[in-house]
Amino acid sequence: MIDILDLKKEYVEEDTSTKALRGITFSIEKGEFVSIMGPSGSGKSTLLHILSFLDRPTGGSYKFLGKSIDDMTDKELAQVRNKDMGFVFQSFNLLSRLSVYDNVEIPLLYSNILPSKRHSLIKSAVKSVGLEEKLYVEAGRLSGGQKQRVAIARALVTDPNIIFADEPTGNLDSQSGLQVMEILESLNHKGRTVVLVTHETQTAEFADRIIYLRDGLVESDKPVTAHHSNKVALK
Amino acid sequence: MLFRDAFKTASRSIAHSKMRSILTMLGIVIGIASVIILMSVGQSAQDLILNQVKSIGSNLIIIIPGAPSNGRFSSPAASQGIVITSLKQRDVDSLEREPSVSAVAPEVRGQDNIIYGNNNVTVGYAGATADLFSVSNLSLGQGQAFSKADVDSSNHVAVIGPTLATTLFGSSVTPINKIVRLKDVSFRVVGVLSKGGTGAFGVDEGNLVIIPITVAQKQLLGMNYFNVIIAEANPAYDVAFAKSRITFDIRQNHGITNPNKDDFTIETQEDILSLLGNITSIFTLFLAAIASISLVVGGIGIMNIMLVAVTERTREIGLRKAVGATNSDILQQFLIESVLLTIVGGIIGITIGAAIVGLIYFLLINFSTIGWVFAFPISAVFLGLGVSTVSGLVFGIYPARQAGHKNPIDALRYE
Numbered sequence: 001m002i003d004i005l006d007l008k009k010e011y012v013e014e015d016t017s018t019k020a021l022r023g024i025t026f027s028i029e030k031g032e033f034v035s036i037m038g039p040s041g042s043g044k045s046t047l048l049h050i051l052s053f054l055d056r057p058t059g060g061s062y063k064f065l066g067k068s069i070d071d072m073t074d075k076e077l078a079q080v081r082n083k084d085m086g087f088v089f090q091s092f093n094l095l096s097r098l099s100v101y102d103n104v105e106i107p108l109l110y111s112n113i114l115p116s117k118r119h120s121l122i123k124s125a126v127k128s129v130g131l132e133e134k135l136y137v138e139a140g141r142l143s144g145g146q147k148q149r150v151a152i153a154r155a156l157v158t159d160p161n162i163i164f165a166d167e168p169t170g171n172l173d174s175q176s177g178l179q180v181m182e183i184l185e186s187l188n189h190k191g192r193t194v195v196l197v198t199h200e201t202q203t204a205e206f207a208d209r210i211i212y213l214r215d216g217l218v219e220s221d222k223p224v225t226a227h228h229s230n231k232v233a234l235k
Numbered sequence: 236m237l238f239r240d241a242f243k244t245a246s247r248s249i250a251h252s253k254m255r256s257i258l259t260m261l262g263i264v265i266g267i268a269s270v271i272i273l274m275s276v277g278q279s280a281q282d283l284i285l286n287q288v289k290s291i292g293s294n295l296i297i298i299i300p301g302a303p304s305n306g307r308f309s310s311p312a313a314s315q316g317i318v319i320t321s322l323k324q325r326d327v328d329s330l331e332r333e334p335s336v337s338a339v340a341p342e343v344r345g346q347d348n349i350i351y352g353n354n355n356v357t358v359g360y361a362g363a364t365a366d367l368f369s370v371s372n373l374s375l376g377q378g379q380a381f382s383k384a385d386v387d388s389s390n391h392v393a394v395i396g397p398t399l400a401t402t403l404f405g406s407s408v409t410p411i412n413k414i415v416r417l418k419d420v421s422f423r424v425v426g427v428l429s430k431g432g433t434g435a436f437g438v439d440e441g442n443l444v445i446i447p448i449t450v451a452q453k454q455l456l457g458m459n460y461f462n463v464i465i466a467e468a469n470p471a472y473d474v475a476f477a478k479s480r481i482t483f484d485i486r487q488n489h490g491i492t493n494p495n496k497d498d499f500t501i502e503t504q505e506d507i508l509s510l511l512g513n514i515t516s517i518f519t520l521f522l523a524a525i526a527s528i529s530l531v532v533g534g535i536g537i538m539n540i541m542l543v544a545v546t547e548r549t550r551e552i553g554l555r556k557a558v559g560a561t562n563s564d565i566l567q568q569f570l571i572e573s574v575l576l577t578i579v580g581g582i583i584g585i586t587i588g589a590a591i592v593g594l595i596y597f598l599l600i601n602f603s604t605i606g607w608v609f610a611f612p613i614s615a616v617f618l619g620l621g622v623s624t625v626s627g628l629v630f631g632i633y634p635a636r637q638a639g640h641k642n643p644i645d646a647l648r649y650e
Contacts, residue, residue: 054557054643075561082559093554093647097251109240110559154558 001065001162001193002028002051008059009046009216020046022216023060028195030161033188035196035204035224038213045166047213048197052085052164053077065161082110086155088184090167092147094154096140100126103139104154111158125157126150129183145176152183162193169203181206236564245571248544249579259540260580262533263626267584267619268591269526274618275592277519278610284511286608288504294468295370295504296336296478298322298485300460303500320460321489321498327464329484335472336481340367341461343451347418349444351403358399360417360444362451368394370467373440376429378411386447389454393422398441400427418455422446441604474503530622533580534630541573541634545641552638553646566639573631574624581623585616 009021020043028034038044049055050062053069062069064080072080081087086107094103104122113121126132129149134142139150148168155163165184169177185206188194198204205224212220249256300319322341330339343362348355367373368380377400381392393415395403400410410424428440452458468477478501485499486492545552552565592611599607 049644052557054647078556078559078561081557087557089647093550093557095551095554098247106555107558109244110236110555110561110564115237115239158559 001030001032002195003063004051004060005062006060007047007050007057007062009043009050009055010058020216021050021057024213024216024218025060026211026218026221028193030193031188031191032209033185033194033196033207035198035207035210036213037198037201037204037210038219039199041215042213043216044197044213048164048166048195051195052087053081078110082107083158084161086152086158086160086163088148088151088155088163088165088168088180090170092144092151092171094139094147094150097138099136099138100131100142100150100153101135103150104157107154107158113158121157121159122153125153128156129153143176144172145179148172148176148180149183152180152187156187160192162195163187165194165196167198168196169198169200177203236560236567238567241564241567241571242575244568245575248548248572249575255540255544256576259537260576260583262536263530263577263580263623264533264584264587266526266530266533267581267623268588269529270523270622271585271588271615271619272591272595273522273526274519274615275588275611276595277515277522278612278615279596279608281512281515281519282608282610283606284515285508286606288508288511294470294474294477296466296468296474296481297502297504297507298326298464298466298481299500299502300462300498301500302497319498320458322461322464323459323488326485326488327461329488330464330466330481333477333480333484335469335477336466337469338366338370338467340364340370340465340467341448342367342463342465343448343456343458343460344462345418345451345456347455349399349403350416351413354403356399356402356442358417358442358444360446360451360455362448362455363445364448367445367465370465373445374429375426377409378424378426380426381445381447386449389447389449391420391422391450392425392447393417394426394428394445395424396428396441396443397430399444400424402442417444417446420450420454474505478503527622530626534577534626537573537576537627538630538634541569541631542637544572545569545634545638548638549641549646549649552641553643553649556641556643557647562639564639565641566635569635569638570628570631573635574627577623577627577631578620581619584623585619588615588619 004027005025007021007024008019011018011020024043024047036044036047046055050057050069053064056069065084069077095106101122104125105118108118108121123132123135126135129152131146131149131153134146134150139147142150148171151168152163163184168180168184172180181203184194184196194207196204196207204210207224209221209223211218300321327339327341330336340363344359345362346357346359349358349360361367364386365381365383368375373380375394376397378394380394381390384390385392395410395415403415404410404413410427413424414421415424416422428443430440446455466477466481468474482497482501486494486497489498491497555565589611592609596607596609599605
């Protein structure tokens with residue numbers, strides 16, 4: 001699904017340049033659950049932005065579903081983000097004055113899905129995160145855990161192939177964090193690819209595989225072995 | 236993004252910040268209301284002036300002494316106060332013989348004191364023939380007009396305007412058959428005009444005194460020429476034809492062979508209406524242009540608030556872009572928002588403007604003697620809506636572009 005080869009990202013400002021990614025190579029298969037870890041400044045957020053088409057690399061190649069990012073226009077990138085990708089952010093990014101329904105509807109506004117077909121998709125997405133009774137509640141009135149579940153429903157509503165989650169438990173208490181991770185895990189079990197960026201080892205170990213970055217390079221890329229024990233510890 | 240969705244999103248944003256939206260619209264509301272009021276009042280003034288010119292009689296041809304002016308908007312020499320003696324009785328006589336002319340009313344004009352008892356007022360007076368009343372559509376409220384016999388016999392009779400009648404005699408005394416003195420000559424008042432106000436050519440009919448032309452020429456002004464001759468075209472003939480015949484007759488009387496050396500000016504009522512129409516239209520446009528300055532100020536206000544809104548909603552823009560919005564989707568959303576604000580502002584402005592125009596009409600009709608004409612040009616409504624839409628687009632495009640070009644990563648990180 002994702003193939004990156006010698007991926008580089010360099011930020012140039014006036015006379016100084018910063019190499020955020022120095023040549024990263026890996027692949028992610030459809031249905032995988034991958035965590036990207038690393039210390040601050042290791043390049044994990046930059047990598048996630050490029051993987052999720054929010055930014056372009058300055059070197060190397062990136063193919064998503066076999067198509068190179070270099071061959072796509074900004075409009076095509078936006079279409080792929082809408083159709084094939086779902087996003088879960090650390091700070092939820094809900095529009096607090098809108099209802100849960102309206103927040104979940106946002107990605108559908110930019111899709112080709114007709115307004116008449118949206119209602120069932122929204123209800124089903126909200127139901128899948130267990131918040132159907134909050135459908136018409138203002139997002140600003142929800143708890144942190146509920147907000148993140150709404151954000152997951154919003155990520156799911158277009159039925160994407162892959163979900164990118166950037167520190168999804170970072171602003172949550174452990175109980176809510178666990179709920180969110182279990183939802184992501186169940187989505188993965190249903191066949192969705194999940195790419196998670198986190199600095200918490202226990203959260204990362206919900207994945208099948210952890211890619212560890214340091215100074216813009218892959219330091220390690222290993223399958224998770226102590227899966228069960230860490231999840232129990234988190235619980 | 237469907238237009239319907241963009242419209243819904245934009246209207247929701249406006250509804251969520253009501254106070255800000257109202258304050259943002261205020262500039263446009265005031266601007267559009269000003270344009271509507273000034274255009275309507277300008278149209279009313281134009282209708283009033285043109286109606287008054289029309290009311291002096293149809294098919295009128297005015298002959299003024301002095302060469303025609305070169306400039307369209309400059310008046311002939313005689314109407315600027317220069318004494319020109321070219322129009323004489325023989326001109327009147329030849330026009331009376333002209334088949335394309337049905338009536339001829341020569342006039343002389345002067346200004347002096349009129350006295351009744353202790354009341355002494357300075358007035359403008361006209362020496363005229365009896366035909367003036369029919370040619371100029373002057374109707375009598377009391378008494379009657381003087382006759383041709385009065386003119387031929389140089390009788391000292393006068394018809395006065397209603398305002399002057401009240402000033403001289405008060406409201407309880409009947410002016411008819413009272414003796415007034417004009418330039419130390421006694422006149423018996425035989426009639427009072429029915430309506431006051433300013434008539435054609437700026438004559439204050441309310442304060443006018445009309446006396447036989449023979450008396451005015453010989454005893455008051457000591458002149459044997461005329462200040463103006465008003466001719467009425469015979470309905471069986473075209474006004475332009477009558478005008479050409481009159482021109483021919485007077486040129487012949489004056490021995491003029493070169494048309495560029497005319498010592499008189501002929502204007503038809505149509506010429507005057509067209510000139511006045513042009514002047515008042517320019518005046519109305521000028522007023523509307525001044526009012527539109529407030530629209531520009533209102534538009535800048537919209538741009539300012541929209542820029543603040545774009546900054547405040549940076550994270551929202553970032554989110555929308557992350558989930559699939561393109562630059563043009565975001566641009567469209569913010570542009571619809573600003574156009575919606577200005578259109579709603581425009582509609583409110585038109586409503587307020589119409590209400591104020593109605594109020595002005597009500598006040599002028601009920602509390603003044605001006606025969607105000609109600610005018611609410613539908614073009615002003617379309618102009619108001621058009622201008623507000625355009626100002627929404629013009630002043631909204633910059634903030635909308637700013638929003639559309641935001642980098643999604645920076646926007647998502649914005650605190």
